[in-house]
Amino acid sequence: MATATFKIWRGERGGGGYQDYTTEVTEGMVVLDAVHQIQAADANDLSVRWNCKAGKCGSCSAEINGKPRLMCMTRLNTLDLNGPVTVEPMKTFPHVKDLVTDVSWNYKVKEGIKKFKSDPNRAWNAQQADVDRPQEFRKCIECFLCQDVCHVLREHGLHDEFIGPRFFVYSAALEMNPFDSDDRLADLKDTQGIGYCNITKCCTQVCPEEIKITDNAIIPLKERVVDEFYDPLGKLFKIFR
Amino acid sequence: MSDYQTFEHDVLVIGAGGAGLSAAVKASAAGVKVAVVSKSLLGKAHTVMAEGGMAAAMGNVDDRDNWKVHFADTMRGGQYLNNWRMAQLHAQEAPDRVRELEQWGAIFDRTKEGKILQRNFGGHRYPRLAHVGDRTGLEMIRTLQDHGIHQGIDFHMEVTILTLLMDAGRVVGAFGYDRERGRFRIFRANAIILATGGIGRAYKITSNSWEYTADGHALAYRAGAELLDMEFVQFHPTGMVWPPSVRGILVTEGVRGEGGVLRNKDGKRFMFEDIPANYKGQTADNEEEGWRYTQGDKEARRPPELLTRDHVARCIQREVREGRGSPHGGVFLDIAWIKERIPNAPDHIKRKLPSMYHQFKQLGDIDITKEAMEVGPTTHYMMGGVKVDAESQMSKVPGLFAAGECGAGLHGANRLGGNSLSDLLVFGHRAGQFAAKWAKEHTGGSVNNAQVEEAAREALAPFDREGGESPYAVHHDLQDLMQNLVGIVRVQKEMEQAVEGLQKLRARAEKVHVHGNREYNNGWHMAMDLPNMIEASEMIARSAIERKESRGAHFRDDFPDKTAEGASFNSIIKRGSNGEQVLERVPVTEMTAELKQIIEEMK
Numbered sequence: 001m002a003t004a005t006f007k008i009w010r011g012e013r014g015g016g017g018y019q020d021y022t023t024e025v026t027e028g029m030v031v032l033d034a035v036h037q038i039q040a041a042d043a044n045d046l047s048v049r050w051n052c053k054a055g056k057c058g059s060c061s062a063e064i065n066g067k068p069r070l071m072c073m074t075r076l077n078t079l080d081l082n083g084p085v086t087v088e089p090m091k092t093f094p095h096v097k098d099l100v101t102d103v104s105w106n107y108k109v110k111e112g113i114k115k116f117k118s119d120p121n122r123a124w125n126a127q128q129a130d131v132d133r134p135q136e137f138r139k140c141i142e143c144f145l146c147q148d149v150c151h152v153l154r155e156h157g158l159h160d161e162f163i164g165p166r167f168f169v170y171s172a173a174l175e176m177n178p179f180d181s182d183d184r185l186a187d188l189k190d191t192q193g194i195g196y197c198n199i200t201k202c203c204t205q206v207c208p209e210e211i212k213i214t215d216n217a218i219i220p221l222k223e224r225v226v227d228e229f230y231d232p233l234g235k236l237f238k239i240f241r
Numbered sequence: 242m243s244d245y246q247t248f249e250h251d252v253l254v255i256g257a258g259g260a261g262l263s264a265a266v267k268a269s270a271a272g273v274k275v276a277v278v279s280k281s282l283l284g285k286a287h288t289v290m291a292e293g294g295m296a297a298a299m300g301n302v303d304d305r306d307n308w309k310v311h312f313a314d315t316m317r318g319g320q321y322l323n324n325w326r327m328a329q330l331h332a333q334e335a336p337d338r339v340r341e342l343e344q345w346g347a348i349f350d351r352t353k354e355g356k357i358l359q360r361n362f363g364g365h366r367y368p369r370l371a372h373v374g375d376r377t378g379l380e381m382i383r384t385l386q387d388h389g390i391h392q393g394i395d396f397h398m399e400v401t402i403l404t405l406l407m408d409a410g411r412v413v414g415a416f417g418y419d420r421e422r423g424r425f426r427i428f429r430a431n432a433i434i435l436a437t438g439g440i441g442r443a444y445k446i447t448s449n450s451w452e453y454t455a456d457g458h459a460l461a462y463r464a465g466a467e468l469l470d471m472e473f474v475q476f477h478p479t480g481m482v483w484p485p486s487v488r489g490i491l492v493t494e495g496v497r498g499e500g501g502v503l504r505n506k507d508g509k510r511f512m513f514e515d516i517p518a519n520y521k522g523q524t525a526d527n528e529e530e531g532w533r534y535t536q537g538d539k540e541a542r543r544p545p546e547l548l549t550r551d552h553v554a555r556c557i558q559r560e561v562r563e564g565r566g567s568p569h570g571g572v573f574l575d576i577a578w579i580k581e582r583i584p585n586a587p588d589h590i591k592r593k594l595p596s597m598y599h600q601f602k603q604l605g606d607i608d609i610t611k612e613a614m615e616v617g618p619t620t621h622y623m624m625g626g627v628k629v630d631a632e633s634q635m636s637k638v639p640g641l642f643a644a645g646e647c648g649a650g651l652h653g654a655n656r657l658g659g660n661s662l663s664d665l666l667v668f669g670h671r672a673g674q675f676a677a678k679w680a681k682e683h684t685g686g687s688v689n690n691a692q693v694e695e696a697a698r699e700a701l702a703p704f705d706r707e708g709g710e711s712p713y714a715v716h717h718d719l720q721d722l723m724q725n726l727v728g729i730v731r732v733q734k735e736m737e738q739a740v741e742g743l744q745k746l747r748a749r750a751e752k753v754h755v756h757g758n759r760e761y762n763n764g765w766h767m768a769m770d771l772p773n774m775i776e777a778s779e780m781i782a783r784s785a786i787e788r789k790e791s792r793g794a795h796f797r798d799d800f801p802d803k804t805a806e807g808a809s810f811n812s813i814i815k816r817g818s819n820g821e822q823v824l825e826r827v828p829v830t831e832m833t834a835e836l837k838q839i840i841e842e843m844k
Contacts, residue, residue, distance in 0.1 A: 012760060028484020028604070040713040044764030045757030049282075051450040054490045054600065057285040073603055096421055102399075106282065107390075115391045116346030125344060125355035131348050135373065138348060138380060139595075142284055171446040177348060209537065 004081040006034055009088040012151045015096045020084060022138035025076055030088060032060055032071035043195045047098035049172035055208060059145030062099050063088050068145040068206045090148040103144055109163050116174055119181035127144060146203035146213060152196045164211050165203035172217035189225045242798050243543055250276040251680035253415055253430035255402050258286035258647025259662060261436030263669025269392045271677035272577050276395040276428060282384045283398055287450045291378025292493035293362055294370030294664035297335035301356040303539060306367040308332040315660060315705035318364040318549050319409035319653020320793045322811055325832045326631035327651040331667050338666035339371045347384040349373055361498040361535060363547045364657040375493050375596045381662055395653035401769060404696045405433060405464045406688050411639035413686035416696050420766060423759020425697055427688060431680035434672045435461060435627060444620035445724035445776040448480055448491040455777035457647030461627045462776060466636040468814045469649040471625035472761040472784035475656055476729045480619025482571035487604045489619040490596060494658045497546040499593050500535040501576035505565040512545035515556055520548055551655045551794040554618040571617035576611055611725040624652045625792065633675035634668055635836055640679060644672035654793020674799035703768045709754030712768040719746050719774060724829045727782050732799045739782045747775050783824050784812040
C-alpha cells in the first residue's frame, strides 16, 4: 500500500509548527483528499476551509511545497512523494488556525470599489466579441492566491494602499463591461495603488483559472491611467478639443 | 438573559447562495434591516457549481418559446406532482429575473444579434437556458454578491445556525455559532428565510459540497413546518466516475446540449432504445436528427440523451448493471466525436465547455476534445423540502419562509436542468419581498432564554463526552447506508432496513466525541451537521416507502410502474408530539382550466 507523508502546519493565530502525518495514497488523489483522510483518521480538529472540491469555489487555497495552490486541484501524482509534502496556510493573510486564514480584508477592499453602474442610454445589446474579455476576468473564483503571492502585499504589507491583483481584475471586468458607465481610473491611481505593480506576473502564474491577470487586466488599466493622467500630448489635445 | 452577542434585524436570511442572496437583496430593497448568515465565505455557496444555465422563456434563440411552453415542460418533467401555481409563476417571472441579473452586472454569452444566448437542455422543448459558458452559477452568485454588498445588508460569514427561536408558535430569531471562534450568537428577526440548499452530503456519491447537510430541512421540521415530496432525490446522470477521489463531481448536461452522446462499451447509443411514451413525439428517432437539433435546426427533435435526468440516470444504471458499462463502472460520454461534423471542433469544445475541459484534464488526465469521458449517476438535487405558499414562500410556521432547493413544490417528482437557477431567482425574490412585508407587520415577540441555553448545552456536549466515537465515522456510515439502501433503485425491504439503521445512527450521533477546542474545529462542525442529515435521511426513506410506484426520480424495483393513485397525492412529513416523524398524504390540487388547457395543447 503506497503512503505519503504530509507536513501540515498546526497551530493558532500565527503560532504552532509543522506536524507530520502519513496517509495512504490511491489513484487520482489530490492534496485535499489527503488532508481529509488525515482529518478523519488522526486529527479530527484539523482546520481546513473547503467547499466544492472541484476547483470552482476557491475556498481551499494554501501553500503546497511553498507554492500557492488550490488543494483540491493539486494531484498527488504531480508532487514528489519520496519526501514529505508541505502544506501550510497562505502567508499574506492573518492566520486563524492550522490551514485557515482570515481573508476578510479582501471583502472590505471590494466594498471600496465603485460598483457596476449601467448606462441608461445604452440598449442591452452586445456582440460576443465585446464581452469576451470581461468574461475572462469574471472566471475569477476569488481564491485570493494572486493576493497571496503578490510581493506588494506579501513582502511589503501595503494592504492599506494597494488592492492587489484580484481587485485589478475585478476593476478591469467593470471597466471593460460594455454596459458599465462609471469611471474607476482616478481611484486606481490615487487610492488603489496600481502604480505599485511592477508586472512580475507572479499572480498570473498562480491563477487556477488561468486568467492572464497581468497582460490582460493590469497592463491595460495601467495604460488607461497613463493616458488619462500622465500623457502631456493627450492633455493638450483634451484642452483644445 | 444570556450574554451571547445579539444582533437585531427585521429579516434574517440563512444561506448565501443564489436564493439567499436574491432574497436578501429584495428584502433590503423593501426598506427593512436584513442580515445574511452563511456557513461559508460569501460567494462560495454551492450555487457556484451550477454549470449549464438558468431556464427562462425569453425566446432569444427560438421565438416559438414562451411561458406556457416552459410551464408545460416543467409540469411534464415533474410528472404533474408539481405545485402548478409555482410552476406558472416560475415560468412567467424567470425572464424578468434574468434581465435583472444583467442589469446588476452579469455578462451572459450573446447571440449573433447581441441578445442573451440560450442553450438546449434536457426536457426543455426550445433552447431556453441563459448561460455563461459552463460557469453560469458562478456568474450568478458573483453578480448577486457584488450587487448585494452595496445594499446595506449585514453579512455574517462562516456562521452555522443551530436552532430557530420560537415564541408562541412563530419564529423570532435564530441561535448559532461562528465557525472561526466557536462563539454563540443570537439573531433576532421578525421573519426568517431558509435558503440552505440540499441534502446531498447524506449520500456517498454526490456532486454537492460539504455545506449540503439538510440544515434548512431539519430546522424547519423541528420548528413545526411540513416537509413535502421528500422521496424525490435527483440523481444526475453524469457525474465523474474515475479516478475515485473525484467520483460524483458533476459533468454538465451542457455537454449533451452541445452534441455530446452517450455510448456503452460496445459503442452503442443506448438511449435510442428506451424513449418513454410521453416523450416519443418530441424525441429524435435517429442520430442524424438528434445532431441537427443540437446545432439549432428548428425542424429537428431532440436526441434521447436530452430526456429528463431521472430517465437518463436509470438507463445508465441499467447499462452498467447488465455488463455494458465502461471500465470503471460508468458509460461513455463523447463530445470529441463532433470533430467529424464541424471544423475546429477542439477549439469549439474548449470555448463552449471550458470548465469541463479543465476539470477532466486536471483531475482525470483526459482530454475531452480527443477522447470520451466516463460518467455515471451522482446525487445532485433535492426536489423535496419545506412546503410553502406558492405566492409568498411562507411555510406553515408564521414568519418562516423557504426558497431555493430547501423549499419544495416547483419541481414535483423531477427537476429539469436549468430550472434550479431560475427557481433561486424567482422564489428568492418572492421570499425576500414577502418576508420584508411580514417583518414590518409583525414586530415584537421575545427570545426564550431557556431555549437558547438548552441549544448551547447540546452544542457543547460533544466536547465533554468521554469515549464517544468520531463524528466522521458516523457520517461515513450514513453515506454508505443512504447510497446502498435509498439510492436510485429502491425496494421495500432495503428501505425498511434503512429506517432501522438510521435509528442506530441517530443514537450514535448523540454520543459522538470531539477533540480540541471551539476554534475552527471541523470535527465539531461535523458533529453539529450530523443530526440534520440523519433527520432528512429518515424523511427520504419514510416517504419513499410510502410511495408504492415509480415516478420521476423515485424508482422502485418492486413497483416499477406509475399508478393512478400515485398521481393523486403528495407526501408530507411533520413532527409528531413525541418528536417522531409523522407521514401524511395530501391530495394533488386541481389545476385551473387555463393551465389544464395549456398542458393539453403542449402534449
